[in-house]
Structures are given as structure tokens and as C-alpha cells.
Amino acid sequence: MVSFLTHFTAEIRKLKGTRVIWLAAIAPFFVVITAWLAAFLNGDRMYVRGVNPWIDFTGHVLIGWTLFVFPIYVSLLSALFHSIEHRADMWKMVYSLPIPRAVVYFVKFLLFTAIVFFSHILLWGMAESGGWLLGIARPSLDFQFYSLHRVLLEGCSGCFLAGLGVVAIQFFLGFRYSSFLIPAGMGLLITMTGAISRSWPVSQASPYLWAVSFFNSSIDVHNWQYIFILLGIVTYCLVGLAGKYSAPDRI
Amino acid sequence: MTPIIQISQLSHCFGKQQVLHDLSLEIPSGSLFGFLGPNGSGKTTTIRLLLGLLKSQNNAIRIFGQDIRSCRESILRRTGALIESPALYLHLSAHDNLEIIRSARQSDKRQLAEVLEIVGLSGQARQKTGEYSLGMRQRLGIAMAMIGNPELLILDEPTNGLDPAGIRQIRELLLALCQHHGKTVFVSSHLLDEIEKTVSHLAILHDGRLLFQGSLAQLHEQQPLQLAIETDNNLHAAEILRNANFRIPEITQDRLFVAVAEKHQIDRINRLLLEEGLCVYELNRKQRTLEEVFFSMTADPSRINL
Incomplete structure (x- = not known):
């Protein structure tokens, strides 16, 4: 346990001065600021008076995040995250330290997951703050009279859990291949393919679409497909474990 | 140790x-x-x-x-x-x-x-x-x-x-x-x-x-011993030693180098040269540097006596 915690702290230290944390913050910021600007500039036409404006605003944030930004963000993140070790052939140093190889792998796996989780917390916080700011900046939209706290929180949580499958797959690709292009390029390609073929039922088999499929094109909680959360968690556990045993020793 | x-x-x-x-x-x-x-x-x-x-x-x-x-x-x-x-x-x-x-x-x-x-x-x-x-x-x-x-x-x-x-x-x-x-x-x-x-x-x-x-x-110790010799006529000295079945790996202007297997051969070489009337100015055991040993070993590993 001591080894696990000390190694986790050391892994966090390695992120200092990298673009990993910046990316984790910029990705949700990009989605929220886009939805916010759309509401601020075009809200009068987008929102029906007398209807809770948070519904559409939350929908824009969550669907925008899950359909495009989230899978692309995870793909780029995996490439950036693993380049810390790949870039200067750090594996020989990492594996010549008295740390079990399983600890090396799982600490990285959990830290990667924690960064994605951090982005979802930011997404939730920024969306809440964005709506609140709209209530001040554009009182005519009526954001200040309504709220959708629970849906936004549950939506962000569901999106994170349903997206865990992609997290594990992209982590494995980044860990396995030292080239930046493979995890980033494959993630981008699969995301684009999924977005284009989203109307085909078979596309729902792609873990890259599970986060958006969870919402079933709606932020009505009764429409949400919780099976994708289950699939995300199961895939995360299976790919995470298989990754440890199928990845070659990085040296 | x-x-x-x-x-x-x-x-x-x-x-x-x-x-x-x-x-x-x-x-x-x-x-x-x-x-x-x-x-x-x-x-x-x-x-x-x-x-x-x-x-x-x-x-x-x-x-x-x-x-x-x-x-x-x-x-x-x-x-x-x-x-x-x-x-x-x-x-x-x-x-x-x-x-x-x-x-x-x-x-x-x-x-x-x-x-x-x-x-x-x-x-x-x-x-x-x-x-x-x-x-x-x-x-x-x-x-x-x-x-x-x-x-x-x-x-x-x-x-x-x-x-x-x-x-x-x-x-x-x-x-x-x-x-x-x-x-x-x-x-x-x-x-x-x-x-x-x-x-x-x-x-x-x-x-x-x-x-x-x-x-x-x-x-x-494992390296064959070499003797650096300087005389008043190195070419003649080399001829004498060759005739006595000594191997001469190298002759320079000032010295000749003779491969010797055992210490007592040094004494024999000295006597041979003196008996032929040559003036012997130097008889010096040459220590090969690690670099020389390394290159001779890696160039022809079969010659190494382990």
C-alpha cells in the first residue's frame, strides 16, 4: 500500500509542466464555453420563454461533450500521458526501480482514470457556473429562475461511467505503442467513424459511442440507457486487467 | 572476496x-x-x-x-x-x-x-x-x-x-x-x-x-611477455635471435621486440647478444597496455589462453 501511494505521488509529480493537466481542463472548458457563447449570443432564439433554459443548455453541454469532444480528448490524453515515459525511453529507469511491475501499470491506469474523472468534475462545475453566469449576463433567458442540478450531476457521472470503456482501451493503446500517432490517430478515426455511422444500430457496439448512447439523444433521465454504464464498467475492468498481461514489458 | x-x-x-x-x-x-x-x-x-x-x-x-x-x-x-x-x-x-x-x-x-x-x-x-x-x-x-x-x-x-x-x-x-x-x-x-x-x-x-x-x-600475466632490446646493431641482433628460434614481432629504428615465454630466456638472449660481440644498451620487459591487450583479444579471440 505504501509502495502504491508513494508511486502514485511520484506519477503525479511527473505530470508537472506537461500539457496533460491543461488538456484535462481545456477539453470541458471548450464544450461549456461553446454552449455558453451560443446561449449568450443566440439565446433568445434558442430557448422558449417559460421553459427551463437549463434543459437545452445542459443538453448542448452533455451531448457536445460525449459525441465528439470526450472520445477525442481521451485519445489525445492517452498519447500525451504515455509520451512522458515513451519520449526519453524512461521505461528502463522505471523498471529498474524496486517497484512491482503491476504497481507501475495499475498506478498509471488509475491516475489516467482520475484525470478523466477530474475533467468530468470540471465539466459539471463549469456547466453549473456557466448557467449561473448566464442568469446574470442575460437575465432575459431566465436561467436565474430555474435549475437542473441533479440531472447535470447525474449526466456527468453517467457519461464518465459509460465512457470508462474508451478510457481503458485508449490507455492500453498508449501504453502498448510508443508512437504518439497510434493512440491519438486510432481514437480520432474510430470517433469520426462512430459519429458518421451513429444512425446504424450496430454502431452502438463501439465503446467510443457508449457515453453518447447512454443519453439516448435526450437529457430526460427516463430515456437514459443504463446498460451503457454497465458495459463501460465491465469493459474498463476487463481491458484494464488484460492490458497488464498483454502489454510487453516496456524496456 | x-x-x-x-x-x-x-x-x-x-x-x-x-x-x-x-x-x-x-x-x-x-x-x-x-x-x-x-x-x-x-x-x-x-x-x-x-x-x-x-x-x-x-x-x-x-x-x-x-x-x-x-x-x-x-x-x-x-x-x-x-x-x-x-x-x-x-x-x-x-x-x-x-x-x-x-x-x-x-x-x-x-x-x-x-x-x-x-x-x-x-x-x-x-x-x-x-x-x-x-x-x-x-x-x-x-x-x-x-x-x-x-x-x-x-x-x-x-x-x-x-x-x-x-x-x-x-x-x-x-x-x-x-x-x-x-x-x-x-x-x-x-x-x-x-x-x-x-x-x-x-x-x-x-x-x-x-x-x-x-x-x-x-x-x-596471461599476456605473452615481450622484451624491448636496444643494441648498437639492432638488425644484426634480430638476425641472431631469429636464428636462435626467437620470434621478433616488431622492429623499430631504436629497438626490437622479442617474444619470450619464460623469464630465463631473457638471460639467454642477453648472453647470445654479448657472445656475438654486440653492445646491449637496454633489456626491458614491456608491459602491454589494456588497450593493446583488448584489441589483440577482440581481433583474434582464438589466441587467448583462458
């Missing part, structure tokens, strides 16, 4: 290519052990196997009396290593790089300042290592290997990229670590002159096969 590293009949293949052939080595505890060999001879592969970075195909490696395959972490806790060029997080400072190693080794925080002082990087501890020169990186790599006060240091080309002053500094550091701190230092290097000045024991590897292991004195 008891061996701290024991390698017995270690073989290793990359695919179908065998890179190590039944390598057996014993590194005495407290020694400064030089590991020599041309590029591609299997030095780095051996070092990677020693550190468990490559899986050995049999239980051929024992360090501190333990099998590297089953006791990897316990061995690595007592071993510091620098493999080829130092692996550094270039976006971090020297202090942060050392702190990562220190936390993994769970050693005292005060050690960071100590090792930085030893390698002369105290003033640049907060500078990003990406801005370091090659020599500074090399010195930081050695500092990283020293974190945790390991009993055994395995250093692959530690003087790479260092200027003469830096090389001398590392030489003195290695000697001090070995002589005053009781460390065992296993060092591979291409700088034969440096190895000769530093090591107590050495091994020579060629094409994955061990050509020699032992002390420097033993290596020199």
Missing part, C-alpha cells in the same frame, strides 16, 4: 539470434569491476538481464545470493543503475527527477542534496534537465543511481559525453565509492585507459562470449 553477482552459463537470444553464449561471471563484493567489449558484444544485454529488464531464460543470475527472477524487487532495492544514456524527465528539474527516484526507494530526503553535491549539480538543481548539457545529464544519471545508498552500482558507460575533467571526477568518485564506502561498482566502458586506471577486476566480452575475467594483474 565473496561474489556479489554470480552469473552461470547465461545465454540469451533475440528471436533466432543468440547474443550471449554460456556467459559465466563472478563479480567480487567490494570490487570495481570493469566490463569491456566492442559494440554489439552483449554488454548492455547482460546489464539489462542483471537488472531484470530482460527475462533470463534460465536461473543463471544470482545477485546478493538471490535469483533475479524471483527476488527482483529485493535486489533492485540494493542496486543503483545507469543504463546507456541517462533516462531523465526532461520537463522536470534535477531535484524533481531525483525526488521521483527517492520516493520509489523510500530513502531520506536529505540524500538529494548530498548526491547533487557529489556530482556537482547543487547550483543547477532547480533547472529543467532539458536545458542540461550531455555531461550534466550524465552526472545526474549517476546521482540517480546513488539515491538510496545502494550496495551495488551498475553503470553502463557512465563517462559518455563528459569532458576530461568530468571523466576524472567520475573516476575519483567511483574509486571513492568503492574504497571508502564499500560499494561494489560494475561499470561498462569503452574508455580503456579509464578502465585501466580505475578497476580492480575486469571481464572482456566479444560476440557474446567471455574472453577473460579476473584481476588486471592476472590479465597482464
Whole structure:
């Protein structure tokens, strides 16, 4: 346990001065600021008076995040995250330290997951703050009279859990291949393919679409497909474990 | 001295290519052990196997009396290593790089300042290592290997990229670590002159096969003795000695060199030359340098009498 915690702290230290944390913050910021600007500039036409404006605003944030930004963000993140070790052939140093190889792998796996989780917390916080700011900046939209706290929180949580499958797959690709292009390029390609073929039922088999499929094109909680959360968690556990045993020793 | 590293009949293949052939080595505890060999001879592969970075195909490696395959972490806790060029997080400072190693080794925080002082990087501890020169990186790599006060240091080309002053500094550091701190230092290097000045024991590897292991004195003892002779007529002296079945490997303007198998032949050579009326100005046993021995061994390994 001591080894696990000390190694986790050391892994966090390695992120200092990298673009990993910046990316984790910029990705949700990009989605929220886009939805916010759309509401601020075009809200009068987008929102029906007398209807809770948070519904559409939350929908824009969550669907925008899950359909495009989230899978692309995870793909780029995996490439950036693993380049810390790949870039200067750090594996020989990492594996010549008295740390079990399983600890090396799982600490990285959990830290990667924690960064994605951090982005979802930011997404939730920024969306809440964005709506609140709209209530001040554009009182005519009526954001200040309504709220959708629970849906936004549950939506962000569901999106994170349903997206865990992609997290594990992209982590494995980044860990396995030292080239930046493979995890980033494959993630981008699969995301684009999924977005284009989203109307085909078979596309729902792609873990890259599970986060958006969870919402079933709606932020009505009764429409949400919780099976994708289950699939995300199961895939995360299976790919995470298989990754440890199928990845070659990085040296 | 008891061996701290024991390698017995270690073989290793990359695919179908065998890179190590039944390598057996014993590194005495407290020694400064030089590991020599041309590029591609299997030095780095051996070092990677020693550190468990490559899986050995049999239980051929024992360090501190333990099998590297089953006791990897316990061995690595007592071993510091620098493999080829130092692996550094270039976006971090020297202090942060050392702190990562220190936390993994769970050693005292005060050690960071100590090792930085030893390698002369105290003033640049907060500078990003990406801005370091090659020599500074090399010195930081050695500092990283020293974190945790390991009993055994395995250093692959530690003087790479260092200027003469830096090389001398590392030489003195290695000697001090070995002589005053009781460390065992296993060092591979291409700088034969440096190895000769530093090591107590050495091994020579060629094409994955061990050509020699032992002390420097033993290596020199194994080499055929050469006698440097200066007379008033070196050409005539060479003719006399050839006629007496002596081998003359080299004749220069001033001297001739004669291969002798035993000491008593020196006396015979002297008598022969004097009896022929030559004036003998010099009879000197020539000690071959490590460089000469190394090149003669690796050029024609079959000539080596192990």
C-alpha cells in the first residue's frame, strides 16, 4: 500500500509542466464555453420563454461533450500521458526501480482514470457556473429562475461511467505503442467513424459511442440507457486487467 | 572476496539470434569491476538481464545470493543503475527527477542534496534537465543511481559525453565509492585507459562470449611477455635471435621486440647478444597496455589462453 501511494505521488509529480493537466481542463472548458457563447449570443432564439433554459443548455453541454469532444480528448490524453515515459525511453529507469511491475501499470491506469474523472468534475462545475453566469449576463433567458442540478450531476457521472470503456482501451493503446500517432490517430478515426455511422444500430457496439448512447439523444433521465454504464464498467475492468498481461514489458 | 553477482552459463537470444553464449561471471563484493567489449558484444544485454529488464531464460543470475527472477524487487532495492544514456524527465528539474527516484526507494530526503553535491549539480538543481548539457545529464544519471545508498552500482558507460575533467571526477568518485564506502561498482566502458586506471577486476566480452575475467594483474600475466632490446646493431641482433628460434614481432629504428615465454630466456638472449660481440644498451620487459591487450583479444579471440 505504501509502495502504491508513494508511486502514485511520484506519477503525479511527473505530470508537472506537461500539457496533460491543461488538456484535462481545456477539453470541458471548450464544450461549456461553446454552449455558453451560443446561449449568450443566440439565446433568445434558442430557448422558449417559460421553459427551463437549463434543459437545452445542459443538453448542448452533455451531448457536445460525449459525441465528439470526450472520445477525442481521451485519445489525445492517452498519447500525451504515455509520451512522458515513451519520449526519453524512461521505461528502463522505471523498471529498474524496486517497484512491482503491476504497481507501475495499475498506478498509471488509475491516475489516467482520475484525470478523466477530474475533467468530468470540471465539466459539471463549469456547466453549473456557466448557467449561473448566464442568469446574470442575460437575465432575459431566465436561467436565474430555474435549475437542473441533479440531472447535470447525474449526466456527468453517467457519461464518465459509460465512457470508462474508451478510457481503458485508449490507455492500453498508449501504453502498448510508443508512437504518439497510434493512440491519438486510432481514437480520432474510430470517433469520426462512430459519429458518421451513429444512425446504424450496430454502431452502438463501439465503446467510443457508449457515453453518447447512454443519453439516448435526450437529457430526460427516463430515456437514459443504463446498460451503457454497465458495459463501460465491465469493459474498463476487463481491458484494464488484460492490458497488464498483454502489454510487453516496456524496456 | 565473496561474489556479489554470480552469473552461470547465461545465454540469451533475440528471436533466432543468440547474443550471449554460456556467459559465466563472478563479480567480487567490494570490487570495481570493469566490463569491456566492442559494440554489439552483449554488454548492455547482460546489464539489462542483471537488472531484470530482460527475462533470463534460465536461473543463471544470482545477485546478493538471490535469483533475479524471483527476488527482483529485493535486489533492485540494493542496486543503483545507469543504463546507456541517462533516462531523465526532461520537463522536470534535477531535484524533481531525483525526488521521483527517492520516493520509489523510500530513502531520506536529505540524500538529494548530498548526491547533487557529489556530482556537482547543487547550483543547477532547480533547472529543467532539458536545458542540461550531455555531461550534466550524465552526472545526474549517476546521482540517480546513488539515491538510496545502494550496495551495488551498475553503470553502463557512465563517462559518455563528459569532458576530461568530468571523466576524472567520475573516476575519483567511483574509486571513492568503492574504497571508502564499500560499494561494489560494475561499470561498462569503452574508455580503456579509464578502465585501466580505475578497476580492480575486469571481464572482456566479444560476440557474446567471455574472453577473460579476473584481476588486471592476472590479465597482464596471461599476456605473452615481450622484451624491448636496444643494441648498437639492432638488425644484426634480430638476425641472431631469429636464428636462435626467437620470434621478433616488431622492429623499430631504436629497438626490437622479442617474444619470450619464460623469464630465463631473457638471460639467454642477453648472453647470445654479448657472445656475438654486440653492445646491449637496454633489456626491458614491456608491459602491454589494456588497450593493446583488448584489441589483440577482440581481433583474434582464438589466441587467448583462458
